[in-house]
Amino acid sequence: MAETNDPQAHGMSLPWPDRNSKSMLHGGSRFGFDANQEYQMPADTWNAIKANPDAIKPLLAWFVGDHYRNQLPRLLTLERYYQADNDIHFWHSDKAPDRADNRITSGLPRYITDQKVGYQFGNPLKFAYSDPHKPDDSGDDIVNAIAAFNDAVDEPYHEKVMGKNLNNTGRAYELTYVKQDSNDLALRAIDPAHCFVVYDTTIDLNSLFAVRYYMVKFMETTTYYVEVYTDSMTYYYTSSDSPNGEYTLTGQSPHFFGTVPITEYRLNDERLGAWEPKLDEIDAYDRSVSEMANSQEDFNNAILVISGDVDDEDDIDNAVPLTDADGEQVTDDEGHPIYKADSIDPKKRVLFVKATVIDNPNGGTTVIPTTASYLTKELNAKGWQTYNDRLLADIHKDTNTPDVTDQNFAANASGVAMSYKLWGSDQERATQQSLYTRGIKRRIRLLATYWAKTSLISSTDEAEHVNPSYTPNLPKNDNEVITNAVALLGSGQLSNKTFWSMIESATGVKPDGEEKLMKDQKAQEKQEGLDYMNKVGGSDQDKANQFGRPGGSQLGDGSVDDGQDDSDGRPGEAKNQPADKLGQKV
Incomplete structure (x- = not known):
């Protein structure tokens, strides 16, 4: 399926929808200046209107309009690449209609994202409680509540979806909410192409509100839905014209999380996707592979060049009789007339060629041998392979993604050797885990606020002592x-x-x-x-x-x-044996 159900938004993400003006690897910036800006506004301005859903409408229209025009094209482009719908599909190559024009994508973005998500989130996260001021406090109430919640929302899969969004677009969003007609908490990853958070202007970047907007087409009716999440309320709007059109308030409801319930995660401080800086090399690789496929196809359909005369016995009507110097019809050994063809059928698999006989003024004849050959260009396959290998090596190196197809990758399977091969990945992962942990800590605070109101835990302070731990998903030797x-x-x-x-x-x-x-x-x-x-x-x-x-x-x-506890005995160790006498040799 497409990365969005909004055809207008999809068209905005295409590099050159008309295919009439640009080459694929063009100069200049790939995305606009405002394509990845962070949204901020003065807290006082927001606090003055946040309780009035009608007063929010003009502000909401501006933010949604800016996001739709400036940020959405970049996000959808990155999501297109993950789905192997790369820009090569929209390349205006200026090829003649009878020339091969293949558009082959590499799938490198999906490979890089899936490798990184599996490495970091392939093993489930573990949540531990530790309060340095209360070493005897095990935090069983919040630990058990988190375990039950994670099981109910399939938290391991949720982390993988968040990881995919992060590596593709550089940002990910999750909504913590209470299920309808129940008191059960739930968690949902929100498509980063249709969500954003607005922060205040302080150095702490506190969340003022978050917006989720999306389009629904039912039969022939198109409706845009816009949801605004404040620190205490959720407002629901609809618009039938555009996502930033005339909003109609359709509902509002309070929530009990104490702050904006949508959390933004970042892959890095710049909010860049894992392979976004290498889009130029990915495009170059796609073009190289496509052009080689075109060359191979054009080679099979090469132009046949004939110098001289040919026989075409099947096309008598269009053939010219072949005569000798006296103007007599020339025949073969069996007496059949021989003709010169005016046209050549390229679909015929057999071509009869014969020498051209030219009458000389002095009465003699000159025989010119007939030649037939295909007009082709030489393919430098070795140079092409070297070029592709260089592009792939740069992409793997600069994205810190191991190339598991490399014959030398697992040649030495020792732990030390494998650690060095994953050195770059581990350095990057350490930074990314720190940023991801910030998001998880905020998630736990939201949960703890609700659980404290429902008396499931004793205090929201317990959330500060819960920390996640990560186990890289590496090949392992059980022995x-x-x-x-x-x-x-x-x-x-x-x-x-x-x-x-x-x-x-x-x-x-x-x-x-x-x-x-x-x-x-x-x-x-x-x-x-x-x-x-x-x-x-x-x-x-x-x-x-x-x-x-x-x-x-x-x-x-x-x-x-026997009056003793055997639970602390070691596997394979004898239990409850009489102690040796002092100095006794065993």
Whole structure:
């Protein structure tokens, strides 16, 4: 599908819709000066009208109109490239109608975006609570609330959508809201091409309001919907003419988040997409591949050049009889007349050529051999490949995207070698994660404000102590992970839970689940031992000595309580053995 359902907006994103005036790689700026400006206004001006939806209309019309004219074309262009609808499709090449004119896109923007999203968000984020002033406070109430919320909104997938929007356009927006006719919170990624936030003029850039606008075409009726989110209200408008036309207020409702519920995320301070600075090289690569395809096709349809006479036995009506010096019809060995053709059918796969005989003034003849060959240009395939390889190398290098098709990429699979190959990606990711964490912290504050009002948590201050952690999605060697974890466990400097966390990627079991499984396994082993002793016979003292220290008591489930907690024992370590005597050699 198209990147938008608004045909006018789509047309505005095309570089040269008329295809009549520009070449593809032209000079000057690709986007206008205002294509990526940040919106700001004095807070006093906004506060004076924010409670009056009618007074908002003129201001809203200006911001929406400016965004529609100046910012939307850039955003839709970037989204087009992700969908492989690159500018090569709209290139005016000035080729003759009978020449090949292929338009081949590379798909590099999708490759780069998907690689970066998978690397950063391929593994789910983890949320941990830590209050340095209250080290004993585990924050169970807000941690559990976040876990339930993330499960309900499919938070791992939401992060991937946000990551895709960020890498494509340099910005992403999410709306936190309460589902209709319920008290359940929800989260939704908003298309950055149809959303923006207006900030105040302070150095903190506080959100004043956010706007989401979009078009709906139902049957033959086109309607633009515009939603305005303030720090306490949501206003709903419609316009039938244009997104910045005459607005009609259709509804309003309060929200209880205490601030603007739309959060803007940024990939970098400049709000540039991951591959946006390399659009020129992407266009050059598309053109190079397309022109090579054109050359190959033109080669197959090359012009046949004939110097001399040809035979065409099938076109007798248009043929000219071939005669000798005396004007007599020339025949072949079987007596069939031979003709000279006035025209050549290019669809015929066989062409008969013969020498041209010219009568000399002195009575003799001159024989000129007939030649037939295709007129082609030489293809420098090696130079073309070198040029393409150079473009691809620059694109991968400047976007910090590993080329996994490179034969040398995984030639040395050691951890150190792989780390160096991903060095650039990791440096960029560190910065991007810091910016993304700012957005997540704001999301958690919005949630905490609502949860505090509904008494799900005790205080909104708890949100300040929740932090996300990221696990890069890298190829992993489970055997190496387990070996290293077991070695650390054997050193005695690692707890069971930390060990289980380390091997979670290999087992797929979370630490708490592994602890429960271990306890269940021990209880089952004890029960099986008691069943065996009851079967073969034995005194109660024998059972106690066999399954616990002397004096241990039997639990209601048949297991023996030896007075000690086995949950902290290490995997494979003997349990409840008598201590060695001092100085005793084992």
